[in-house]
Amino acid sequence: MSNTQLYNDIFRQVIRDYHVKDHVDTEISNPYDRNSLENRLYLKCWIDTVQWHLEDIIRDPHIDPVEALQLKRRIDRSNQDRTDLVEQIDSYFRQLYSDVQVLSDASINTESPAWAIDRLSILALKIYHMQEQAERADASAEHKERCQQKLNVLLEQQVDLSTAIDQLLDDIASGRKYMKVYRQMKMYNDPSTNPVLYGKK
Secondary structure, three states, X not given: OOHHHHHHHHHHXXXXXXXXXXXXXXXXXXXXXXXXXXXXXXXXXXXXXXXXXXXXXXXXXXOOHHHHHHHHHHXXXXXXXXXXXXXXXXXXXXXXXXXXOOOOXXXXXXXXXXXXXXXXXXXXXXXXXXXXXXXXXXXXXXXXXXXXXXXXXXXXXXXXXHHHHHHHHHHHHHOOEEOOOOOOOOXXXXXXXXXXXXXXX
């Protein structure tokens, strides 16, 4: 089994588990050991899945403004949790490949492994929900056909992205590429760098 076969299996498992109750306040039940990569991937996709549905809810044109503000702040916290978790996953890969002898002509990748895996998690959600639309009993034939065409593209994209991630990890493991991770340093969440926050002191 390739790396991304495992990752995609975990993401599909998460999405199935979430949709048993299909509610944003469902408590997570992560089946993997706390210190494992699988645990971090499960948690990562769970955060993505809950946020996907929060983004649906907040777009209700009749939503109460107070509820919308609460949801917006919950989404902001979720985004920060997501970023923190991606950085944890990258730390795992940095440790995993810390003893690799980097070749003299090794190159750097445009993004780290974990940020590529982040896109794979979101892609799993797009595939699940596009398939729902392609199979909707109450939708028109035209709607289902459009969604099926989009689903076909998403499935192709999943294959391509999975292949690229597997190749990236192989290149890092063999020293052909090297990891260099930059923290996101989101300034608007930091009370010392967001003028609206530090200006109120």
